[in-house]
Amino acid sequence: MSDAENAKPGKLDAPMRAALFGVIGAAVVLSLGSLVVVSPRFALGVAIGGALAPLNLWVFAQVGEAFLARRGNTAPWAVIGALKLVLLLGGVWLILRSGIASGLSLIVGYGALPIGITVGTLFGPKPPEDGPEADTTRRSFGDAPRKDVLKARPADEGDPSNEP
Known part of the structure; x- marks a missing residue:
C-alpha cells in the first residue's frame, strides 16, 4: 500500500511536514539571532511572529487538504x-x-514562513511522481512537448492554406 492509501485525514504528507519543520527552524534561528543582535524585547516579538507562522501554515494545510480531498x-x-x-x-x-x-519584530518573525517553506521545499523530500496514483497527464514546465509544434511544414506538401 502506498502512503496516499495509508494517509489518515489530517495527517500531513512528507513535503508539507518538511516545510512545517523548515518554518519552525527558521523561526528559532531568527529569534535567537535577534536576541543576540538586537534585544530581548525584539526577540520576544520575533518569537511571537515565528510562532504564528507555523501555526498558520498548519491550519492552511489542513484546510487545503480538506478542500482537495473533498x-x-x-x-x-x-x-x-x-x-x-x-x-x-x-x-x-x-x-x-x-x-x-x-510590528517590525512580528514581521521579522513571520518572515520564517517564506524562508522555511523555501528551505523545506528545496531540501526536504519530494512528492512521489511514480506509482499507480501518479497523474501521467501532468507535466512540469521543463518537459518537452510531445511533438515539435514550432517545426513548420514544407509548403510543397499540398496544403491548400499554403498556396497563393
Whole structure:
C-alpha cells in the first residue's frame, strides 16, 4: 500500500511536514539571532511572529487538504479558513495594541514562513511522481512537448492554406 492509501485525514504528507519543520527552524534561528543582535524585547516579538507562522501554515494545510480531498461538505472548511484569517489578524492587532511586541519584530518573525517553506521545499523530500496514483497527464514546465509544434511544414506538401 502506498502512503496516499495509508494517509489518515489530517495527517500531513512528507513535503508539507518538511516545510512545517523548515518554518519552525527558521523561526528559532531568527529569534535567537535577534536576541543576540538586537534585544530581548525584539526577540520576544520575533518569537511571537515565528510562532504564528507555523501555526498558520498548519491550519492552511489542513484546510487545503480538506478542500482537495473533498471530504463531505466543504462549507465548514470555508468557515474555518475565514475564522483562521480573523483570528490571525485579531491576534496581531491585540499584540500590537498591547505593546508586547513591535510590528517590525512580528514581521521579522513571520518572515520564517517564506524562508522555511523555501528551505523545506528545496531540501526536504519530494512528492512521489511514480506509482499507480501518479497523474501521467501532468507535466512540469521543463518537459518537452510531445511533438515539435514550432517545426513548420514544407509548403510543397499540398496544403491548400499554403498556396497563393
